[in-house]
Amino acid sequence: MKQSEIKELSVAELQEKLSETKKSYLDLKMTHTISPLENPIQLRSVRRDVARIATELTKRDLQ
Numbered sequence: 001m002k003q004s005e006i007k008e009l010s011v012a013e014l015q016e017k018l019s020e021t022k023k024s025y026l027d028l029k030m031t032h033t034i035s036p037l038e039n040p041i042q043l044r045s046v047r048r049d050v051a052r053i054a055t056e057l058t059k060r061d062l063q
Contacts (some may be wrong), residue, residue, distance in 0.1 A: 001049050006056050014060075018053045025050055 001017075004009060009017065025046045 001052065003052060003056075006052055011057065011060060014057050017035055018050065018057065021046060021050050021053060 001021075006014070025043070028043055028046060029039065032040065032043060037043070
């Protein structure tokens, strides 16, 4: 997910997207623990998406 896409979402949508993305990350992590993922770089991209969304939420809270 790109930063420009994140900026267009409302706070409620961001919170929902954050919980979905965190769940997705945990599922990927668990799957990777059991058997290696075909594309382990996917873990990094999902983790970074979580960080981008959390950063945008924090930025909006401070404004």
